[in-house]
Amino acid sequence: MTSSASTHRPGAVTVITISDSAHLGTRRVDESGDVLEARLREAGFEVAPRLVVPDERLVIAAALRRLCTNPNVAAVFTTGGTGIGPRDVTPEATLDVVEQVLPGMAEAMRSASLQHTPHAMLSRQVAGIRNHTLIVNLPGSPKAVKECLEVVLPVLPHTLQLLSGRAVHQDVP
Numbered sequence: 001m002t003s004s005a006s007t008h009r010p011g012a013v014t015v016i017t018i019s020d021s022a023h024l025g026t027r028r029v030d031e032s033g034d035v036l037e038a039r040l041r042e043a044g045f046e047v048a049p050r051l052v053v054p055d056e057r058l059v060i061a062a063a064l065r066r067l068c069t070n071p072n073v074a075a076v077f078t079t080g081g082t083g084i085g086p087r088d089v090t091p092e093a094t095l096d097v098v099e100q101v102l103p104g105m106a107e108a109m110r111s112a113s114l115q116h117t118p119h120a121m122l123s124r125q126v127a128g129i130r131n132h133t134l135i136v137n138l139p140g141s142p143k144a145v146k147e148c149l150e151v152v153l154p155v156l157p158h159t160l161q162l163l164s165g166r167a168v169h170q171d172v173p
Contacts, residue, residue: 011046011071011072011073011074011075011160011164012045012046012047012048012072012073012074013040013045013046013047013048013073013074013075013076013077014047014048014049014050014051014067014073014075014076014077015033015036015037015040015047015050015051015076015077015078015079016050016051016052016053016060016063016064016067016076016077016078016079017030017032017033017050017051017052017053017078017079017080018053018054018055018060018078018079018080018081018090018140019052019054019055019080019081019140020054020055020087022052022080023052023053023054024054030050030052031142032079032080032138032139032140032141032142032145033050033052033079034142035142035145035146036077036079036138036145036149037050039145039146039149039153040077040149043153043156045156048072048073051063051067055080055081055087055088055089055090056089057089057092057093057096058093060078060081060089060090060093060094061093061094061096061097064076064078064093064094064097064130064135065097065130067133068097068130068131068133068135069131073133074133074134074160074163074164075133075134075135075136075156075159075160076133076134076135076136077136077138077149078090078094078135078136078137078138079138079139079140079145080139080140081093081137081140082123082124082125082137082138082139082140083122083123083124083139083140084122084124088124090125090126090137091124091125091126091137094126094128094135094137095126095128097128097130097135098126098128098129098130098135099128099129099130099131100128100129101126101127101128102127102128102129102134103127105127105136105151105152105155106125106126106127106137108151108152109123109125109127109138109147109148109151109152110123110125112147112148112150112151113139113144113147113148116143116147120144123139123144124137125137125138125139125148127152129163132163132164132165133163134156134159134160134163136152
């Protein structure tokens with residue numbers, strides 16, 4: 001892989017906050033979305049405008065489908081709706097949309113989170129691909145967003161390059 005390919009980040013990434021209260025405007029600050037966007041920018045990614053949607057399976061799935069048809073969006077990160085509450089439907093909506101599931105990515109995030117809290121075993125985040133677009137579910141708490149994103153960031157550039165057809169498999173030291 002050439003050095004220019006290793007620094008190329010194809011397309012933008014976007015953030016969807018999944019929260020009834022944020023969607024209705026009853027929660028003033030979208031802290032997990034803010035943390036997620038800031039960390040992605042710090043890592044050198046272009047971040048497309050964010051979305052906020054309610055905890056509604058069909059609405060979440062429609063937003064994911066729409067973003068995955070945009071050739072300028074390389075990845076979609078969701079925050080919220082991954083727990084076991086009655087309104088937590090993000091994983092189901094994501095599974096409705098993805099064509100390929102990436103279980104290793106979700107397992108790695110849960111494994112890392114278990115180092116911080118036993119409650120991580122209740123998290124149901126999913127990662128997968130639709131139309132060459134990566135979709136990654138993250139929990140709704142700012143702390144968990146940081147922990148899980150740090151697990152994904154090291155493989156994100158290579159993943160996006162593979163999905164865009166601009167990279168080849170390589171050995172990682």
